[in-house]
Amino acid sequence: MSAIEIADLTKRYGEVAANDGVTFDVEAGEIFGYLGPNGAGKTTTIRLLLGLIKPTSGTATVLGTDIRDRRALTEAKANVGYLPDTLGFEERLTGRQVLDYFARMRGDRRREELLELFTPPLDQRVETYSAGNRRMLGIVQAFMHDPDLAILDEPTAGLDPLKQDRMHAFIEAERDAGKTIFFSSHVLSEVQRVCDRVGIIREGKLVALEHIDDLLERGGKHVRVQLAEAVDEERFVTAEMIDVETVGSTVRFTYTGESAALLEHLVRFEVEDVDIGDPQLDDIFKHYYGDDSPAREE
Amino acid sequence: MTAILRLESRKRVRGSIVLLVVFGVLSALYFSMFPGIQEEMEVLEEAFPGYMFDMFMIEEIHTIEGFIAAEIYSFFWALLLPIYFAYVGAGLIAGDVQNRTMDLTLSMPVSRESIVLQKVSALWVPLVVLNVGVPIVVYVGARLIGESFDPVSLAMVHLLSIPYLLVCAGIGLVLSVLVDHVRTARAAALTLVFVLWLVDAVSRVDPDFEWIGEVTPSRYYDQTEILVHQEYALLDAGILFVGFLVLLGVAVLVFIRRDI
Numbered sequence: 145m146s147a148i149e150i151a152d153l154t155k156r157y158g159e160v161a162a163n164d165g166v167t168f169d170v171e172a173g174e175i176f177g178y179l180g181p182n183g184a185g186k187t188t189t190i191r192l193l194l195g196l197i198k199p200t201s202g203t204a205t206v207l208g209t210d211i212r213d214r215r216a217l218t219e220a221k222a223n224v225g226y227l228p229d230t231l232g233f234e235e236r237l238t239g240r241q242v243l244d245y246f247a248r249m250r251g252d253r254r255r256e257e258l259l260e261l262f263t264p265p266l267d268q269r270v271e272t273y274s275a276g277n278r279r280m281l282g283i284v285q286a287f288m289h290d291p292d293l294a295i296l297d298e299p300t301a302g303l304d305p306l307k308q309d310r311m312h313a314f315i316e317a318e319r320d321a322g323k324t325i326f327f328s329s330h331v332l333s334e335v336q337r338v339c340d341r342v343g344i345i346r347e348g349k350l351v352a353l354e355h356i357d358d359l360l361e362r363g364g365k366h367v368r369v370q371l372a373e374a375v376d377e378e379r380f381v382t383a384e385m386i387d388v389e390t391v392g393s394t395v396r397f398t399y400t401g402e403s404a405a406l407l408e409h410l411v412r413f414e415v416e417d418v419d420i421g422d423p424q425l426d427d428i429f430k431h432y433y434g435d436d437s438p439a440r441e442e
Numbered sequence: 443m444t445a446i447l448r449l450e451s452r453k454r455v456r457g458s459i460v461l462l463v464v465f466g467v468l469s470a471l472y473f474s475m476f477p478g479i480q481e482e483m484e485v486l487e488e489a490f491p492g493y494m495f496d497m498f499m500i501e502e503i504h505t506i507e508g509f510i511a512a513e514i515y516s517f518f519w520a521l522l523l524p525i526y527f528a529y530v531g532a533g534l535i536a537g538d539v540q541n542r543t544m545d546l547t548l549s550m551p552v553s554r555e556s557i558v559l560q561k562v563s564a565l566w567v568p569l570v571v572l573n574v575g576v577p578i579v580v581y582v583g584a585r586l587i588g589e590s591f592d593p594v595s596l597a598m599v600h601l602l603s604i605p606y607l608l609v610c611a612g613i614g615l616v617l618s619v620l621v622d623h624v625r626t627a628r629a630a631a632l633t634l635v636f637v638l639w640l641v642d643a644v645s646r647v648d649p650d651f652e653w654i655g656e657v658t659p660s661r662y663y664d665q666t667e668i669l670v671h672q673e674y675a676l677l678d679a680g681i682l683f684v685g686f687l688v689l690l691g692v693a694v695l696v697f698i699r700r701d702i
Contacts, residue, residue, distance in 0.1 A: 196701070214698070228545045232538070
C-alpha cells in the first residue's frame, strides 16, 4: 500500500493554481523528496495532505484515508508526524511543557530517545529559542509518537550542519525501520543525499518524478575538458552539450548524450585532460527551471 | 482529549487574576467613598439630567445597592468586562492561525469542533474567578462600611451576567474564525460590542426608539433591576444563552469549512 496517493490534486486561489493537477504516490518505507524552489507549491501540497486546506479538485489519501473525509483524517493523524516550515509553538511554555502538551494528544513513547539526538533547552521558554532550537523541538514532536508516516516541510532549515547530518542519519534509520518519510526541500544536496525518489514541482505542477539514480543518470555527465589551446566554440560545441562555460582553453559542460559519442568527438581535438563525473542535482534542477527562471531562488 | 482545554485554561488565569485585583481595588475605592458622599448622591440625582441615568441604567444611587450598581456594575460589568470577553473570544482562533500554532494543533488527532469547544470552555476561568471573587469583595466591602448588601441579588447579578458575557465572547469568536489577523479580529470585536452597548444605551433615552436596542445583548441584562428591585429576568438570560449557542454554532461551522 502507498503511504500517500495524490490524484490530480488542484488548489486554486482565484486565477493562481498553487497546485495544478499534481499526481504521484509515496510508497510505504521510502524517503520521498519533494523538491522545488520557494513558492513552487510544496507547502500547499503538504497542507492539503494534512487537511489544513481543502482541494479545489482532485484528492489524495494519507495512510489510506481520503483527505476529504474529515473525521477519518483526524483519526489517521494519530499515526502521522508533521514538521511545518514555520513552527508556531505556545511561546510562553517551556520546551518540556510544549512536548507534554503534544504528548497528551498523541503520545510520546520515543521522546527520551529523540532528545538524545536533538537537544533543545527544555527548561527554557520557547520564546527564547533560536531557529535551530525551535526546529529541534519540532523534530522531537513530529517523531515522538513513533508515526508510520512523517511529513516534513523543510526539515533542516535553521539547523547547524552537525544537526543536519544527524537528522539525515535519523530519517534514514527510520526508513530502514519501515517508516515512510515525505519531505520537502529546496536544498538539492540534501535531497540527493537521503532520498530514494524525488518529485520536482514547479509553479504548482509536478515536472518530474524519478528514482534519484535515474534522475542523476538522465541529467547527463558533468564534463571538464582541458585543451592544448583556446578552441573555436562553434566547432567544439555539439547539440548534446548544455550549460557550456569556456574559460581560456578549459571548457566545462553537461553532456546529455552517450559517453562513447562524446569520446569520439573529443579525439578530434588536442585534449590535455578530461574529467567526466556525475552531475550535481543542482545541474539537473537547472534543466527543469532554466537558468533565467525568475522562480529560481534559494 | 482535554489537552487544549487545560492549556487554554492556564492561559486565562493571569488575565482573570489581574481583572479581579482591578475590581477589588476599585470596589475598595468606592466603598471608602460611599459613607462620605451618600448625601451628595441624592443631590446628584436631582442635578443631572434624567437621560444620563437612563443610559447607564442608574437608579437609587444614595443606597448602597444603587451606588454599587451604578459605579461598578453599570460600567465595568456591563461594558468593560464584556469588551474583555469579546477581546479574548476574538483571539481564540485568529491568534493561533496567525502565529501558526494552529498548524501543529491540527496535525494532532483532534477535530476542529473539539478545538473550538475546548477553547471556549476555557472561559470558565475568568467566569469563575470574577463571578466568585468580585461578589465576595463587594459583600465584604459593604459589611466593612456597615451597610448590608442583599446576598441573593448580588449572586443573581453575577449569575445572570454569565450568558451576557458569553454572548460577547461569542461575537469575538465568530470574528476570530472569519478574520485571519488577530488584531483586526480583536478591534472589530470590541468595537462591535461597544457599539451594541451604545445603541442600547442611547435607545433607552427616547421611548420611541427603545425597540432598536432589542437586538443588543446588553438589553437582556439589567444590573440595576437585579440589585435595586430584586427582579431577575431569567427569560432574558435564557435568550442570551441561546444567542451564545447560536454564535458558537456559527463559529464552529465556519471554522470547519475554512482553509487555515
